[in-house]
Amino acid sequence: MKKYALLFLLLTSLTTFAQNVYKITYIRSSNGTTIENQDPILVFSNEKESIITTESIMETKATFPYEQSWVTGNQQFQIANLDAKRIIVTRDTTSIPKQNFELINEKRKILGYVCKKAKTIVNSNTIEVWYTNDLNVKGSPTILGQKLGLVLEVVRNGNFVIAASKVEKTSLFPSFDLNKENTKPVNTLTYKDLLWKSRFITIPVFKDEIINFSDASKSNDSILRFANGTIILRKIKFPEIKKGSQIFVDLTEQSNGDAYDRTGSVFMIPMNKKKSFLEGLQNGAKTLPFFENGNGKMYQGVVATENYSPLVELMRFFTPFGIKQYNYLQLKDKTWEEQVNYRQDVSELTSLINNQEVYIGTFIGNYDKGGHKVSVNITIHTEENGVAKSSTILPLFNTTNVMEMAGQEYGTMFNSDKGLTVTFTLEKDLKKARLRYITTGHGGWENGDEFLPKKNTIFLDSKEAFHITPWREDCGSYRLYNPASGNFANGLSSSDYSRSNWCPGMVTNPIYIDLGELKAGTHTIQVKIPQGAPEGGSFSAWNVSGVLIGE
16 A cells, blocks of 8 residues: 555645646647547646646546556656546556667757657557757657657657647646545556456456256346256346447356367347247247248247247357366366457447347357356447448348257258248348358268368349358367367367367357348248258258348
8 A cells, every 4th residue: 555655645746837848739640641530649748747648638528538647757657537437547667767769860850849869669660759858858749758858759660650730838737636536546457457448338248157957057036047057148238339339249168067069159039029039938949930841840939930030149159178177188288278268249230239128148058067157248349430330130040059958959951952941021122231141060970061061052032142161171270278179099189170160169250141232022031051961860950040131
C-alpha cells in the first residue's frame, strides 16, 4: 500500500497553473492524407513535466474509455476513465529509461522551430521523431522521445504521422483529482487488461460448466441441462447492438475425464415460430417435426417448416484428445497445452440477437461421467465506421444431432439420392442472398467418411449452385492439444490424420455460398453428399447446418 500512497501523493501534487506552459496540438495522417473526424492530441509541457490528453477530453466530450498520461522525470503515470464511475491509474518507471535512439545528423524547421531527428525500432516498426530544444520544455504525443526535447513529429514506418499543427503558450496546466473513491491504483498489467476489456461488451454465457454424460446432471435456476448432461442451455439478454458491430463467440475447453475427440456446437434456439427446439429438449426428440427422404429413417428437428425453425449454429468445434486431464501422458519434447481457446466471428447473425432475449446452448457429444469443462463468452465490439450486417436471416437446416444422447437420429440422410431437402417461402425479394454453410463428415474407421474426401453439392431450385470437397490437411498442427491421442506404428498420431473439414482441437469455419437475388415466393435447397455405406456396426454421418442471409 505504501507505493500506492506515494502514487497518489505524486499525482495530486499537480498544480492547475504553472509558468512557461506550452500547449501543442497534434493531427494524425496516414499515407499523406489527414485522418477524417479525428480527435486531436493535446500535449501540455513545462520545464518539469508534460500531460498527454485530447481535445475531446479537455472539452468534456470524450467517450469512454479514454486515457491521459502524465510524464515527470523518468516516470509515466497512465490514467484511464473506464466509464463515468471507474478511474484506474498506474505508474511506469521503465519505459522511458529503456528508450534507445539513434541520433541522425539531420535538421528541419517545423512551425518555425529548429528540429533534430532521432530514430528507434519498436516491435519491428521504424519510428522517427523530430524534436526541438528551442522552447526549453520536453514532451511528446506518445511515450517515445519524452527525454529528447519537445517532439513535434512522429513518423511510423514512413506512412503514419503524428504532427504538431499548433504551438501556443498558456497558463493552464491540467490537473487530476485522484482522491475520489472511484479511482483505483493498479499495477501495469492489470491496467492494460481493464482498459482493454472496457473497450467492448462481454456477455458471460457459461463459466467452468461441466458437459458430461450422467443421470446426476440436473438443471438449476440459471443453467438448464438436457440429454443426460451433454447439453447446457441458458437464456441470455442481449443489449441493443450498434450498426456494424463485430460479434464473437469465445469458448475454452478442458477434458474433465473424457479422453476422446468429440463434436461440439454452440447454438441458438429460434423462438420465432409455433414450435421450437426447446420443446424437443423438454419433451423428447420425437415431439419435433420429422424429415424423411425415403431411406426408412425419420430425422427429428433438422429442417425448417412453416411452423418450426431448426437450431442456428454459432460455432462448430471439436474437442481434442484429453487436453489437461491427460497431460500426465508424457512424450519427449512435447509440452501439452492446458486448454483450447476457440473463437468465432458471428457478426452476420446480429439481427437474431440484437436487443433480444434468446436461449444459447452448448453441446459436446460424449459418454463420460467426467466429460468436459467449458466456458463461453460473447463479445460485442463497436466499429466507428461499421457497415450494417445483413438484416434477413432464415434458419434452414441443421443435422448436428445435439440430442444424440437423448435419441436424436444421426445425419445419415445422405445415403439416399434425395439427400437433404428444405423448402422455404420468401415474402419479399432477398438481395445479396448467401447460405452460411457448415459441414463436417463423420465415421471414424478406415473407410468412414471422417477420413475420406466427399463432395458436397448444393442445389437451389433444382439447379447446382455450389460444390466443395471439405477437407483439412493441417490436423498435425494441433498435436500439442492432444495428449491422449493414440500413436501408431507408422509414427503418426490419430490427431495428425486429415479429416472431412475438422481436426481435434479446432473450429470448423462456415462456407459462404453466394445465391444472388432470390425472388419472393417458394424455393428449395437440396444438399447431396455421397455418404459411405455402413460396415458392421460402424456407419458414416454428416453434420451440416445452413442459414440463409440477405437483405
